[in-house]
Amino acid sequence: xxxxxxxxxxxxxxxxxxxxxxxxxxxxxxxxxxxxxxxxxxxxxxxxxxxxxxxxxxxxxxxxxxxxxxxxxxxxxxxxxxxxxxxxxxxxxxxxxxxxxxxxxxxxxxxxxxxxxxxxxxxxxxxxxxxxxxxxxxxxxxxxxxxxxxxxxxxxxxxxxxxxxxxxxxxxxxxxxxxxxxxxxxxxxxxxxxxxxxxxxxxxxxxxxxxxxxxxxxxxxxxxxxxxxxxxxxxxxxxxxxxxxxxxxxxxxxxxxxxxxxxxxxxxxxxxxxxxxxxxxxxxxxxxxxxxxxxxxxxxxxxxxxxxxxxxxxxxxxxxxx
Numbered sequence: 001x002x003x004x005x006x007x008x009x010x011x012x013x014x015x016x017x018x019x020x021x022x023x024x025x026x027x028x029x030x031x032x033x034x035x036x037x038x039x040x041x042x043x044x045x046x047x048x049x050x051x052x053x054x055x056x057x058x059x060x061x062x063x064x065x066x067x068x069x070x071x072x073x074x075x076x077x078x079x080x081x082x083x084x085x086x087x088x089x090x091x092x093x094x095x096x097x098x099x100x101x102x103x104x105x106x107x108x109x110x111x112x113x114x115x116x117x118x119x120x121x122x123x124x125x126x127x128x129x130x131x132x133x134x135x136x137x138x139x140x141x142x143x144x145x146x147x148x149x150x151x152x153x154x155x156x157x158x159x160x161x162x163x164x165x166x167x168x169x170x171x172x173x174x175x176x177x178x179x180x181x182x183x184x185x186x187x188x189x190x191x192x193x194x195x196x197x198x199x200x201x202x203x204x205x206x207x208x209x210x211x212x213x214x215x216x217x218x219x220x221x222x223x224x225x226x227x228x229x230x231x232x233x234x235x236x237x238x239x240x241x242x243x244x245x246x247x248x249x250x251x252x253x254x255x256x257x258x259x260x261x262x263x264x265x266x267x268x269x270x271x272x273x274x275x276x277x278x279x280x281x282x283x284x285x286x287x288x289x290x291x292x293x294x295x296x297x298x299x300x301x302x303x304x305x306x307x308x309x310x311x312x313x314x315x316x317x318x319x320x321x322x
Contacts, residue, residue, distance in 0.1 A: 015145040016070035016094055017280040018062045019172075021136065021163040022055020023128040023154030024073045024098075025107040026080040027307055029265075034114045044112075051087045052109050052307040053128070054152040054179055057266050061273025061297070063091045064313045066322070067280060070094035070146075072139045072163070073155075074131040080106035081127070087308075097139040101127050107154070117261040117302065123154070123180075131155045133162045144170035147280040150272065152177045157186060164192040173279055177272050181205040190227035197233040197275065198224075199268050217242040218251035225249060231287065233275075235268055241291055252288065256295045259303055266307035271298040273311075293321050 027050040036042045051060070055073055063069045071093050075081030077100045084106060088095045107126040113119045136143070136159065143149055149167040151160040151174070160176075165188075167174050176193040178185060181202035190196065200211040203220040211220050217234040221244050224232045231245040240256040274294035278285060285293075297312060304310035314322065 014068060016068050016142055017147045018059070018067045018069045018150070018276045019072065019139075019143050019146040019148075020055045020059040020062075020069065020150045021072040021131075021139075021143070021155070021160065022058070022150065022152045023053035023107060023125065024051075024056040024071075024075050024084050025053035025109040025123060025128075025154070026050075026084070027052035027109045027111055027265075029111045029113065029306070031113050031305075035112055035118065035120055048306070050306045050309055051084060052111075052266065053107060054154050054177065054269050055150070056084070056088075057269035057307055057311075058150050058152075058177070058273040058276065059093055060091050060308045061270045061301075061311045062277045062280075063093050064311055065274060065277040065297070066314045067277045070097060070139075070142050072097040072131070072135065072142070074099045074101055074127045074135065076100065076104055076106040076127045077102045078106055080108070094142075097135070097142060099131070099135055101130050103127075104130055111265060113263055113265060117264045119263075119265050121265075125154060128155050131159050133159065136162055136166060140166060143167055144172065146172050147283075148173045148175055148276045150175045150177065150276050152179050153181070154179075161186060161188055161192070164189070168192050175272065175276050175279065177268075178202055178206065179268070183208070187227065190224070190229050193229045195231045195233065195275070195279070196224060196229035197235065197272055199235045199237070203234045214239065214242055214253040218244075218253070221251050222249075233291065235271060237264065237267070240295060243287060243291060245287065254288065254291050254295065256299055259299055261302040263305045263310060264302050266310065267298045267302045269307075270301040270311055271295065274298065296321065
């Protein structure tokens with residue numbers, strides 16, 4: 001783990017292949033038999049605090065697969081923020097661009113998970129919304145020397161757009177995860193995305209089309225591709241994913257193996273982080289093969305509790321994935 005005080009030359013030699021510009025959240029997780037109704041108080045059987053936030057989740061999964069990673073993000077000058085920086089270090093993620101602010105608390109996510117592994121989540125973005133273009137300028141060298149850069153929508157859209165613009169102008173592959181989705185997404189997000197990866201709910205919000213099957217997902221993916229992305233992936237949870245690209249505009253469906261889900265929280269981020277790893281380190285694999293491998297890794301993650309705590313390391317996965 002390079003300390004930030006070391007000479008720039010040494011750090012540059014070890015440029016991060018995957019850079020994530022995005023969010024960190026402290027997850028406050030309650031496990032319950034079922035999800036409560038409005039106004040209802042129910043007993044849960046377990047509570048724990050974990051590390052989450054889409055950006056950080058994706059970065060941690062890429063790092064655990066062996067990617068050299070850096071996280072560009074903002075946390076509060078508080079105990080959650082300090083703990084988060086330590087968490088990145090434990091996962092061998094560069095914290096050079098993990099900024100701390102006194103002006104807001106570290107982002108939090110209150111998560112309730114029922115016995116089927118379904119969840120409801122309330123996020124308070126806090127310091128994430130203070131990540132700005134000045135911060136990105138400080139991280140410009142790291143962004144421009146990456147192989148892949150990932151963005152989502154848990155920081156301000158202007159910051160994500162600027163990051164995508166910077167990456168694209170340096171020839172860095174952009175992977176955009178429009179989550180949480182908004183119906184009025186700036187059209188530049190599509191044209192700046194080499195890979196546009198959303199789940200069925202996000203696809204529905206973005207296109208206005210109901211998405212409840214692979215056939216629906218194919219229709220939505222065609223609409224999204226028409227907005228200017230190079231590759232579109234629509235993930236369908238346990239049902240797998242659909243993808244298509246400008247060069248292969250016929251949508252293809254990839255099913256996933258059936259497993260008993262313990263906790264699906266963060267599975268989509270495991271998928272995105274794994275995909276970034278393959279795009280950066282195995283660029284000659286077919287997209288279909290990358291997606292099959294990423295789906296397998298996400299499937300492993302749903303079989304354990306927690307968000308990042310459920311993400312597999314390279315050593316725990318079959319050799320054929322690498």
